[in-house]
Amino acid sequence: MKLYPTIEEVFDQPLNFYKTVFFPLLTIDLEAMDKGKGKVHFLTVWGNGNPELNFKDELFNYDYIRFDWSGDKYSFKGDLSSIETFGKLEEWYLEAEEEYVQNKVDYLTHKTWEEVNDSHLAKQNRRRKKISFEYYHYVKGLINYWVTRDKYLETGKFIQGGAYTDDDSDHERKIYNKLSKTGITTRSNELIGKVTGYDYSGFGEDEISLYIDRKQSQVFQKFSWS
Incomplete structure (x- = not known):
């Protein structure tokens, strides 16, 4: 488990633009969770959260994002141009x-x-x-x-x-809210865990849930806000 991995540790071939949208929060070693070898990474994503935007494909929407997964790193083949900014x-x-x-x-x-x-x-x-x-x-x-x-x-x-x-509360935050206690599954939405995005950054989501789809060699995140 590693807090704040670099963009190079998360993506196979990170485009320079990625660092302006994707903010790595936490890397999880799957072997430590009895889920086989490999790593997955929680990310905050700038530009999500607005259901009224015209999202371009099925890989990025206001409440989820999906990455291709090599077993250790991600690649993103979606279109981010729907982001207002x-x-x-x-x-x-x-x-x-x-x-x-x-x-x-x-x-x-x-x-x-x-x-x-x-x-x-x-x-x-x-x-x-x-x-x-x-x-x-x-x-x-x-x-x-x-x-x-x-x-x-x-x-x-x-x-x-x-x-x-800002002299806000200085209590230590939880690194994660939940980690799965089950081993490898064949589900298309194998839950890995959940984190609170705003504990990591000022524009973080309320909750980020991370899943693996092993058949598609993909990882996806769902986002929620109170």
Whole structure:
């Protein structure tokens, strides 16, 4: 089990664009679950959640996504262009990345409630929100993902990044909600487990359920929100 695997550890041939949409959360070693050899990976996916969008194929929809699976890594053959902010993501990602690199020490340092409102991140969030809610939501969530990841790597404690940037609750989160206790099955929806997406990132889903379809050599996730 590994929290926050890299995009290269998840995908066979990751396109550069993938890092703007797919956010790796957790890798599960199937052998440790008595489900044979191999690995699967939980991901948060930007752009899901809106049933009114015109999704292009059967591999990606508002509440699920499906990947081809080599046994260890994924490949994605679907069309992501239905995402409303599709054309802006690379620009927003690069801006967030530059801002995070320049302010990383500050962003990883705990702020008191009194310090939060005047912090550099809060000022940037207010600026972005005036321009576009999606712009604000994406960059804020992405930076939160990086803060949560990097503080976990630094401390070994899985605490939501908002505890450092916004003085939110600093309790340790559950790495997963549920892991299957059954061995290998022939079902087309063999449940592996469930995680809470927003524990890992600021734009994470409420619940992500991950399944294997061994006959199709595919892995798929279902998403839900309260």
